[in-house]
Amino acid sequence: MGVNPVEALTQHLADDAPPLATCLLLLSEALTGRQDAVDVGTGLLDELAHDITDKTVSGVVRHLFDESQFLGDVEDYHSPENSFLDRVLERRLGMPITLSAVVAEVGHRVGVGMHLVGMPGHVLVGIDNDPGRYVDAFGGTELDEVGVRGRFESIFGADASLAPKALRPIDTLAVVNRVCNNLTRSWADSEPPALNRLLDVRAALPASARERQMLIGLAEARGRFDLSARLRNDVDPTDPAINRLWARLN
Numbered sequence: 001m002g003v004n005p006v007e008a009l010t011q012h013l014a015d016d017a018p019p020l021a022t023c024l025l026l027l028s029e030a031l032t033g034r035q036d037a038v039d040v041g042t043g044l045l046d047e048l049a050h051d052i053t054d055k056t057v058s059g060v061v062r063h064l065f066d067e068s069q070f071l072g073d074v075e076d077y078h079s080p081e082n083s084f085l086d087r088v089l090e091r092r093l094g095m096p097i098t099l100s101a102v103v104a105e106v107g108h109r110v111g112v113g114m115h116l117v118g119m120p121g122h123v124l125v126g127i128d129n130d131p132g133r134y135v136d137a138f139g140g141t142e143l144d145e146v147g148v149r150g151r152f153e154s155i156f157g158a159d160a161s162l163a164p165k166a167l168r169p170i171d172t173l174a175v176v177n178r179v180c181n182n183l184t185r186s187w188a189d190s191e192p193p194a195l196n197r198l199l200d201v202r203a204a205l206p207a208s209a210r211e212r213q214m215l216i217g218l219a220e221a222r223g224r225f226d227l228s229a230r231l232r233n234d235v236d237p238t239d240p241a242i243n244r245l246w247a248r249l250n
Contacts, residue, residue, distance in 0.1 A: 005029035006204050009176075013206050018172040020116075021045060021105045024085040024098070027176060030201050031183070031194075032084060041086040045102070048089075049109030057114075057127055057135070058142065060107050065140030068092060070099060072138035080186045080194075083179050097123040097178055099137035118170035119162075121155045123178070124148065126169060173206060180205075184218065192222070199227055 009026040012018045021041060028037040052063045064070045070092045073082050077095060081087040085101060088094035094102070100116050103125045107114040113128030114135075124143070125135035134143045136151060143151065152162045170178075180202050187195040199219055207215070212231055219227040 006201055010204055010206070013173050013176065020101055020172050020175060021085065023172050023176055024101055024179065027179065027201070028084040028086050031197055034086065037084070037086040041089055044086075044089040045105050045109065048102075049106050052106070052110050055110040055112065057107070057112055057130070057133070060103060060110065060112055061135055061140065061142055064103060064106060070094070070102065070137075070140065072096070072099060072140075078182070078186045080183060083183050083186065095182065096136075096138040097175065097182070100125045100135070101175065103135050103137045115169040116175055117167050118174060118178070119148070119152060119166050122151060123170075123175075124151075124167075126167070176205065177207070177211065195222060196224065199224055203227055203231060 005026045009023055009030060012023050012026070022038060025038040025041040028034060028041070048064065048068060051067075052059055054062070073079065073093045073095060076082075081091065082093065082095040082098060085098055088098045088102065097116070100123045104114040104116055107125075115126050115128060117124040117126045117134065122136075122138070125137055127133045127135075132145045134148055135141070136143050136147075141147075148167065149162055152166075153160055180198065183198055184195070187198060199215070199222065202215055203219075216228050216231050219225070219231065
């Protein structure tokens, strides 16, 4: 019998430094039923890294976006396939967060330390030993701080203020949660099985009280009162917002 991907993902996320690619690939297995996502995705990342001769930030960017032709999916941005790392690697098409994961994971494999940056509306890649230098994986370009500010303003308007904390690194759990948020949006109008599976997987993962509160509301909206009831034990019962949700459930 194979490893349960939800259990494996939960175990990894409890570690001090959960492996990003493995966790995203396990999420794909958990949500799609594809049993070889971890093996396929890991192999493709290894192959991409093996072919890089210029082991620098620019060399990684050039190999992925010029030579290997990874692209941001501007035509079907919210396609669920853009959230599954194995499919992004196979199709060479994705959204900012999954393409950023590709860049960071390939970078690590060639000795270039990188991390994901959770800028609102658009995840970027930061360089461990070069603060102020970033990769916009959706556009396949390198950015300095001025370029990042311009990217932020292009999303939120010229008057939007980019706080320094918006450019902090995000950990693997935060990445998994953001991917799940994207899938929730992608599947909002889908048939129940896809979103119900996502709700069940999210309920099994580590989460803050605020995230549990959000999940209770989403479960209620989808008529998943069984899940809402199970989640009651995982949040602070004195939280007024939780009490309001429970009042509507009872």
